[in-house]
Amino acid sequence: MRYPPMCTDLSTSLTAFAAHPSGDVLFGPSSQQSAAAPAPRPVGVIFDLFGTLVAAPSAAERTAAAAKFAAILRVTPAVVDSALSDSWLARHDGQLASTSQVASHLAIRCDTPAARADELEVLLTRLAHFRLQTDATVLRALEQLRRSGARLALLSDASPDIAEVWCGSDLASHFDAVVFSCRAGAVKPASQLYRAVLRELGVAPSQALYCGDGGGDELAGAERTGIRAVRVARRGGPGSLVFGEAAWAGRAIPDVEALPSLLDNWGKR
Known part of the structure; x- marks a missing residue:
């Protein structure tokens, strides 16, 4: 995403x-x-x-995705939105080399248990498939x-x-x-x-x-x-x-x- x-x-x-x-x-x-x-x-x-x-992506799609992330990480959508914005460069320039690393980074950034990163990785993958529809x-x-x-x-x-x-x-x-x-x-x-x-x-x-x-x-x-x-x-x-x-x-x-x-x-x- x-x-x-x-x-x-x-x-x-x-x-x-x-x-x-x-x-x-x-x-x-x-x-x-x-x-x-x-x-x-x-x-x-x-x-x-x-x-x-x-x-x-539209603003509405971003809001909906952030809400799904927030539900997994047990934080507010505002916290997720901040984590996604702050990590944009790291996610796009290779600092985070895999979906697993992205999920772990977001979990840490949102100050949630690392165990929740696995579920977040599944969501990221599902959303990526959706984003590539044309x-x-x-x-x-x-x-x-x-x-x-x-x-x-x-x-x-x-x-x-x-x-x-x-x-x-x-x-x-x-x-x-x-x-x-x-x-x-x-x-x-x-x-x-x-x-x-x-x-x-x-x-x-x-x-x-x-x-x-x-x-x-x-x-x-x-x-x-x-x-x-x-x-x-x-x-x-x-x-x-x-x-x-x-x-x-x-x-x-x-x-x-x-x-x-x-x-x-x-x-x-």
Whole structure:
């Protein structure tokens, strides 16, 4: 479960996405690329996870999950909420290497008996499976991209519970490479994450396209590494929780489902 310590509003509204004509979305220059030099069609597409392929959690979902944690740990939801917020970085940058370690850390942080960590670990795993559910339309879009010859990768700020259940998700079989922050030892927009996913995918920065909702300043991070980036409206809606979002004036499309059309028409005017 991804619990960010701070939330921001969606800085690019849905009306802003609608304002871009198709040509501007597909072929307009990024913040680092001149319109005078047409960009080659991407060989690899790198996706964010939360808010992009699956819905970002809402405040209501966070409250409900905190209440379940609190019931197991015999503390108030406020205590759990504080523990989750304070441990966000440790859960996402590899300091806590497994779901078991996360559960134990939260139990200690909430000053409850260590024996309750086992039950909490089960809950974390169950919630992680739930968080990785996605729409059939997303799966079809990924299938279309692969049939068109694109190589797909995932780059996600994720905690160990997500990484451990990933292979059992409907999404997993669609990806050629996966990099989770909790395994790589850093969170976005650290350049080492982008270099790692490029290496795993086997493509150069100029051959890749990064697609995300903008949390964690991921889009600018991708472009600083030489990867073109495109923003999608946050899956789950503008009221969903997000950490480290920055303004974005580059390319934008409505959702992941628009990507097959983007690549099919790449370079056409």
